[in-house]
Amino acid sequence: MDTIVGVAMAGGFMAILGGALAWLLSFANKRLYVYEDPRIGEVEEMLPKSNCGACGTAGCRNFAEQVVAGQILPAKCTVNSPDMNAYIAGFLGVAMGEVEKQVARLACAGGSHVAKMRASYKGLNTCRAAATVSGGGKACAWGCLGLADCEVSCEFDAIVMDQYGLPVVDADKCTACGDCVEVCPKDLFSLQPVSHKLWVACKSRADGDISEAQCAVACTACGKCVMDAAPGLIRLDNNLAVVDYALNPLASPVAIERCPTGAIVWLEGKQPLSGREAKKIIRKAALPVDANVV
Amino acid sequence: MSLFPFFKNNTFARGVHPDANKSTAGSPIRRMPFASRMILPLVQHIGKPAVPLVRAGEEVVRGQPIAKADGFLSVPIHAPADGVIDSIELKPSARGPWVESIVLRVYEGSTQEVGWSHPRDIDAMEPQEILQAIQDSGMVGLGGAAFPSHAKLAVPEGTKIHTLVVNGCECEPYLTCDHRLMLEYPEDLMTGIRLAMKSVGAKRAIIGVEDNKMDAVAAIQAAIEKLGPADGGITVQAVPTKYPQGAEKMLVKSLLGVEVPAGGLPMHIGVVVNNVGTLALLGSLLPEGKGMTERVVTVTGPGIRKPGDYWVPLGTPMRTVLKWAGAQDASEQEIILGGPMMGQAVASLDVPVTKGVSGILVFDKLRVESDRKIWPCIKCGECVKVCPMGLNPSMLGMLAGRREYEEMGAHYHLGDCFECGCCTYVCPSHIPLVQQFRVAKGILRGKAT
Numbered sequence: 001m002d003t004i005v006g007v008a009m010a011g012g013f014m015a016i017l018g019g020a021l022a023w024l025l026s027f028a029n030k031r032l033y034v035y036e037d038p039r040i041g042e043v044e045e046m047l048p049k050s051n052c053g054a055c056g057t058a059g060c061r062n063f064a065e066q067v068v069a070g071q072i073l074p075a076k077c078t079v080n081s082p083d084m085n086a087y088i089a090g091f092l093g094v095a096m097g098e099v100e101k102q103v104a105r106l107a108c109a110g111g112s113h114v115a116k117m118r119a120s121y122k123g124l125n126t127c128r129a130a131a132t133v134s135g136g137g138k139a140c141a142w143g144c145l146g147l148a149d150c151e152v153s154c155e156f157d158a159i160v161m162d163q164y165g166l167p168v169v170d171a172d173k174c175t176a177c178g179d180c181v182e183v184c185p186k187d188l189f190s191l192q193p194v195s196h197k198l199w200v201a202c203k204s205r206a207d208g209d210i211s212e213a214q215c216a217v218a219c220t221a222c223g224k225c226v227m228d229a230a231p232g233l234i235r236l237d238n239n240l241a242v243v244d245y246a247l248n249p250l251a252s253p254v255a256i257e258r259c260p261t262g263a264i265v266w267l268e269g270k271q272p273l274s275g276r277e278a279k280k281i282i283r284k285a286a287l288p289v290d291a292n293v294v
Numbered sequence: 295m296s297l298f299p300f301f302k303n304n305t306f307a308r309g310v311h312p313d314a315n316k317s318t319a320g321s322p323i324r325r326m327p328f329a330s331r332m333i334l335p336l337v338q339h340i341g342k343p344a345v346p347l348v349r350a351g352e353e354v355v356r357g358q359p360i361a362k363a364d365g366f367l368s369v370p371i372h373a374p375a376d377g378v379i380d381s382i383e384l385k386p387s388a389r390g391p392w393v394e395s396i397v398l399r400v401y402e403g404s405t406q407e408v409g410w411s412h413p414r415d416i417d418a419m420e421p422q423e424i425l426q427a428i429q430d431s432g433m434v435g436l437g438g439a440a441f442p443s444h445a446k447l448a449v450p451e452g453t454k455i456h457t458l459v460v461n462g463c464e465c466e467p468y469l470t471c472d473h474r475l476m477l478e479y480p481e482d483l484m485t486g487i488r489l490a491m492k493s494v495g496a497k498r499a500i501i502g503v504e505d506n507k508m509d510a511v512a513a514i515q516a517a518i519e520k521l522g523p524a525d526g527g528i529t530v531q532a533v534p535t536k537y538p539q540g541a542e543k544m545l546v547k548s549l550l551g552v553e554v555p556a557g558g559l560p561m562h563i564g565v566v567v568n569n570v571g572t573l574a575l576l577g578s579l580l581p582e583g584k585g586m587t588e589r590v591v592t593v594t595g596p597g598i599r600k601p602g603d604y605w606v607p608l609g610t611p612m613r614t615v616l617k618w619a620g621a622q623d624a625s626e627q628e629i630i631l632g633g634p635m636m637g638q639a640v641a642s643l644d645v646p647v648t649k650g651v652s653g654i655l656v657f658d659k660l661r662v663e664s665d666r667k668i669w670p671c672i673k674c675g676e677c678v679k680v681c682p683m684g685l686n687p688s689m690l691g692m693l694a695g696r697r698e699y700e701e702m703g704a705h706y707h708l709g710d711c712f713e714c715g716c717c718t719y720v721c722p723s724h725i726p727l728v729q730q731f732r733v734a735k736g737i738l739r740g741k742a743t
Contacts, residue, residue: 081317096648119641124668124726124733132732134641135390205384 016131021038039092040064046088048079050155057059073097079156079175100193101175104159104169108264109201114216115143126152131185139293143201144188147219148256150180164286165280198233198243198251199272202263212261213294216281219263229255234239234264236274304551305408306544310716312467312537312635314506318594319470323478325406325604326618328375332383332398332609333646334360339434340441341367346396352379354410357585360396367431369442371396372585374607376738377403384387386642388631388651395646396610412583416489424493424580431579432465432586432649436463437472437540438572438632440650447493455566458496459549460487462510463533463540464572466633469653471522471590473573473604476503476510480517486577487528495568498527501570502549504531504539537635538714539629542567544682554711559625570650591647593619597627598658598690606647612654613643621656628657635715669723677717677727683710687717687727702731709733 026080044064051059055076062150064205066072067088074080074088075097089096119129119137126271129247130136136145146165158173159180166179181189188203200219208220221239230250234241243262245250253273262278300539336343344361353359354373361371377400385395420428424725428444437442449455460483476483487499503511514530521528533548535541543554546565554560571590579586588608594601599620606615612629630637631651647654677687685707693702700716702708708731719729 121641122666124729126733127732128736129726129729131390132729132736133390133639134388134645137641141390141392207383276683294644 004063007155022110031118037068040068043067043088043092046080046084046091047077050079051175052079052155052179054078054175056175058280067094068092070094073099075099077179078102098119100195102167102191102193103171103174104176104178104180104189105192105196105199105267106144106167106169106199107190107199107203108142108186109166109217110138110143110215111141111145111166111267113164113283114281114287115140116214116287116293117289118291120289129183130182139290140204140206140211141216142188142205143187143215149183150189153179153183155179163284192245196243196245196251197267198229198248198249198255198264199267200241200243200264201272201290204242205240207239211239214259216279217261217263220261224258224260225255225264228258296329300586300737301398304548305536305539306547306682307684308680308716309544309682311535311721312719313469314535315594316470316473316506318468318592318601318603319473319507321602322607323590325473326604326606326610327614328400328404328607328613329609329610330402331380332374332377332400332607333392333395333611333644334371335363335385335387335395335568335646335648336371336608337387337393338371338440338648338650339369340498341365341369341445342366343394343465344371346382347381348382348396349499350379352608353377354379354398356404356406357408357410357587358412359585360398363429365446367442367724369429369434369444370585371608372410372432372587375396375400376409377401377633382532385638386644386648388638388640388645388648388697390641407523407581408587410585411459413581413639414583414652416485416581421493422564423728424489426578426655427583428489428493428576430436431576431584432578433572433579434571434586436575436589436652437569438636438650438652440648443568443576445701446568447490447566449561449566453561454509454564455496456493456498456564457550457563457566457625458487458491458494458499459543459546459560459565459567460499460501460570460573461540461545462507462514462565463545464507464636465485465504465537465540466637466653467537468591468594468655469633470594471592471603471652471674471702472569472571473507473510475571475590476507477513479574479578481511481520482577483574484517484577486573486575489580490566490568490573498529500549501528501530501693501738502539502545503530504535508532508533519637521632521644526674531695537716538682541682542716544743549621556707586649586737589647589649589651591615591651593656594653595630595656595658597622597658611643612640612645615647616643616656617656622696626659630655636713653725666724668725671725675724676720676722680720681718682714682716683707683712685711685729690734691717691725691727691730699737700741701732708734708738 047060049060059062074085116139117137118139121137127145127147130145148161150167151159156173159167159171162168176191202219204218211218212220221236226234233247256264256266256275257275259275262274265272342364345364346361348360356375358373359370360373363370377398380397380399384392425444433443553654588605591606629640690706714730715728
């Protein structure tokens with residue numbers, strides 16, 4: 001008898017407890033319900049979900065919320081294919097928007113075959129670590145260290161180091177997320193609209209003679225590009241040619257033709273074009289380390 | 295008084311015992327001649343760059359201010375020799391980036407005579423005047439950090455300083471510049487200590503010297519006795535030889551038995567720490583009203599034929615120093631500014647000697663060619679056993695490898711690491727831990743701004 005009463009009491013208690021908790025859950029489900037636009041989830045499904053941040057939002061979910069709320073246009077997502085963005089625009093019945101594709105560009109062309117080394121660096125094999133030791137072994141204090149921090153940071157495999165230890169950006173794969181811009185200790189990367197075709201691939205602020213002695217493709221601030229280009233397009237700032245992209249429609253390949261080192265290039269097609277008078281680089285092997293470089 | 299004096303702990307916990315290699319301690323400080331061109335970066339200290347007072351083509355005399363301080367956390371720069379200003383342009387720095395520097399072409403036959411000074415009665419000076427005079431002299435901490443001395447001695451309102459700790463440990467291997475200064479200029483050191491005590495309002499001063507320099511202890515003791523009743527509570531105390539005994543917080547623990555709180559300064563517990571070299575030079579400059587134009591640098595290492603301590607004029611290019619001290623061919627050496635534990639390797643021979651350079655070490659082919667392959671962490675815990683700050687370098691290193699920098703700062707006290715290098719020194723896997731921490735600190739600083 002005692003056993004039956006005991007089992008019944010236990011069973012009854014569990015049933016009451018279960019019922020009470022079930023009621024609590026159903027109450028919470030009804031009263032604490034938050035309405036969420038179901039389209040947010042659907043738009044998120046159409047996004048690449050790489051959470052790269054190139055659009056300027058916190059991630060793909062945040063982007064989807066803002067697109068549905070009408071705060072941002074679908075074309076802002078540069079990782080997605082244009083077709084997919086058009087589909088999102090059609091799905092939501094909003095304009096797709098117009099965003100010019102941006103790519104990451106490196107302001108250095110000093111590979112191991114043209115840029116001299118003044119010391120050899122041993123230690124942690126990353127650019128950021130090398131930069132803490134007297135700025136790395138490169139003669140040019142502004143130049144690319146070539147230890148591939150950008151290649152490692154790129155989630156889209158858009159950056160590959162070439163045989164001279166310089167990162168090459170695949171413009172098709174680059175989504176302009178800005179990871180390489182952030183990681184480079186020499187601040188050589190910047191995000192540029194693809195229409196910016198006139199490009200100074202050098203950042204050396206050293207005196208012209210010194211920078212040429214350090215690197216065969218350095219900008220020597222000779223001023224020929226300034227004279228040849230449309231007035232105001234290029235100016236010399238602390239021993240470096242600087243392009244004013246506000247006047248970008250005036251840019252043409254004329255500016256690069258007389259550049260003696262090929263530091264200023266025209267980016268069209270696969271290979272950057274250097275001018276007619278740029279000296280030819282024949283050397284393929286890396287330059288030896290020389291402690292007496294100026 | 296403790297019941298068990300045997301167990302009295304008169305040093306800090308953990309630390310390492312690297313080979314001293316202080317072969318230059320026995321010979322007196324020599325003077326290095328002027329280089330033909332001196333390079334004077336506008337930032338030789340921690341803080342804002344100095345503002346040039348001269349233009350290209352201007353003639354200057356030795357000791358004349360050529361750049362003035364820009365605000366409180368900044369110091370002026372004085373011409374190290376008679377000459378003419380060549381230019382003010384970008385020049386390589388030890389840290390890597392090129393920095394704005396004054397280039398001075400030294401006149402041939404320029405003498406050691408300092409042509410710019412205004413002697414004064416230091417005993418009659420008020421604490422505020424002393425601080426101003428220290429800033430005008432361009433003095434910075436000579437131990438290596440190059441923090442402006444007047445800023446270190448400026449006590450904020452409401453803080454009471456009871457003790458001035460004078461750091462004569464020189465725990466870094468190879469370096470002997472402070473040792474020689476203590477032996478050769480004990481009177482200047484006493485003057486400097488009394489000035490510093492007066493400016494911070496401290497009643498006593500303790501000079502801490504590692505017990506491998508008992509001759510320096512004796513020399514200072516003699517100088518204190520010579521002062522007689524006017525000594526003002528200056529004492530000298532030997533501390534065990536152990537690296538990093540010369541770190542501010544470690545020395546405070548060894549001498550006073552109290553720990554500086556994490557993230558705090560010795561000032562917060564009523565102590566100000568200054569290096570002996572700084573105070574000795576201060577003691578010789580201030581009564582004359584002169585500016586800092588030279589400093590003692592230990593030039594040594596296996597790659598140097600004439601090792602020793604030298605008075606080197608500030609701005610002397612490394613190339614000139616190495617040539618004078620008899621260095622071998624530059625292509626096969628490793629050059630370190632400062633001590634071997636905390637110093638900076640330099641990549642350029644055109645880098646000048648600045649106010650913070652305490653030593654120039656040249657290692658030869660043997661070390662350059664030794665290939666220290668970096669192996670994975672085996673979690674042996676050696677680094678934890680030696681970290682004087684009680685951190686976990688192994689864990690920090692693994693987090694750095696995974697690029698979890700925020701975690702390092704938030705939960706593993708990266709900010710308390712002062713980069714003494716003990717962990718890297720003992721690591722059997724040759725992991726460059728301190729380098730990883732420097733990178734992490736740089737990234738965290740970048741995120742904070």
